[in-house]
Structures are given as structure tokens and as C-alpha cells.
Amino acid sequence: MMDTTADYEEAGRWYTAEDIPTFKIAEDGTVDWPTFSGFRRYNAECFQCHGPDGAGGSYAPALMNSVKTLDYYEFVNTVVNGKQEVNASQNLVMPALGDNPNVMCYLDDIYTYLRARGADELGRGRPAKKAQKSDEFAELEDACMGG
Template sequence: MIKMKSGRRMLAAALTCLAATAGYSQTTEPAAAPAAAAPVSWSTFSGWKRYHGNCATCHGPDGMGGTFAPSLVNSLKAIDQDKFMDTVVNGKANAQLAMPSFGADPNVMCYIEDIYGYLKARSDGALPRGRPANPPAKPKDFADAEAACMGV
């Protein structure tokens, strides 16, 4: 069995590192003009990718919501980053719906800032639906932090 290399401390360290590279392109362009959208940052692109790898199964493509879980485009209008982090790390449960805890999952935690940034951009109307256009090449510091955090 493959074991997770990093403990929480390592995750936390990597997260701090990732946080430094986080931040998404804030454009005031309305979502209706995707062709003219400014190129996204790697972090936003990474957030798009990881969101669709780990979250979209329930929360739907582009954060739009699915039949199992709410639209995060809407939710992020109501909750702040702390509450977002708390929910992702610890999960929550009720009778019909359940959000798993991702606190020990590097596939989510190594990219949590990216995912938040991506969703916030979607929520703010700064980013249209779909794969962000013209993503940059993966920056070296990001690749190094990713390798350390993921352990693969």
C-alpha cells in the first residue's frame, strides 16, 4: 500500500508556500466576455483542475452545483475563507447530505488555496465557466511545493 508521506505539519508548510503563489487574476470584465478575459494565474488554473478532480463530482462543473451538493458559486457569496477552510478540512454531515472531511487528503489540501481562489473568482463573476483560457506554464516554485506536499 502506498502511504501518505507527509503529516499535517508538512501539509501546513507546503500550504504556506503555496499561499505565497496564490492569487488569481482579478478582472472586472463580465463573465459574458470570455474571449477577452485576461490570462489566468497558474494558481487559478490549478484550482480549476483540482476542483474538477475532487469536488465537481458533487458540486457540479464550474462550481455550479449538482443534484447532491450546493453551488459553490452561490455559497462563496455567503461564507468567508475561514468557514470554507473549516468545511473542507472537517467536513459536515446531516441526514441526506454529507460533506467529507478532506483534512488528510493531499489531493485537496495541497491545492486548497488554489481551489478557494478559483471558486472565489467564479463566485465574484471574475471567471467564466469552462477551462480557464491560456493557462501559463507551471512555475518552478509551485512544482517544487507540489512535489513536496503530494509526495508522488
């Protein structure tokens, strides 16, 4: 299991001591904004193949488990460039999503959401309580989306 401990916050996002985006969930269940955003973006962009709550579908693997062994850079690389497994019994295609701003601007959000699910820190469904989006985070988001 890779380290998911939140060490420091920058522009509204938490990072591990190794500078990897991570989640921060308060004792009362309040989820940091980026992780909540990741829940929404996952449902918009990944859900149809990877199934509800990162738990896997009939077509594509459970990403909440993938992120336990796949490191951050491998995760990003797979989403940017796609992946295709071709053998006698199956032909599965992970599309290359590197040109899709609705994915790329929210990829760290999706990653921290999946890591929270994989670490068993976040249950299924929509997180009930979320922290507010910081102004700094909103500015970076707008800049990424070209706003």
C-alpha cells in the first residue's frame, strides 16, 4: 500500500511528503474539495467503463484497486496515452484522454478520489460533507479550462 498521508496543503490541494496529490478527510467526514470534485468528475468521465465508485465494471478494471499498486505517474501516463490489451480472449481499450480538458484539468482530483476509495477512507456514493473550494483552487481550475 502506497503512502496516502496528507502532509501539506497548497492552493487548496493536499500532498504527501513525496509531493503526490492526496486526500484529507476530517474526523466528521468532511472531504477536501478536490477529492469531492474527483467524485463528480469520475462519474462524468470514467464511470461508464470503470463502474460505480471506482469499483470496476464488466468492461474495465476497478481503479480504486489499481491505484494501490499503480503509482501516480503510471496512472497519469495511462490516462494521457491510453492502454490497449489485446490477447486471444479480449480486446480492451483504455482511450487516450490527454486532449480532453474535462479529464486533464481534473485528473489529480480523480486520482485523490480513487486513492481515498482504495485506502478505505471513503465509502460508496456521493460524499455527504465537503470542504469549500478555495479561491486559489478556483483560479487554477479556470486557467486550466481556458476561462
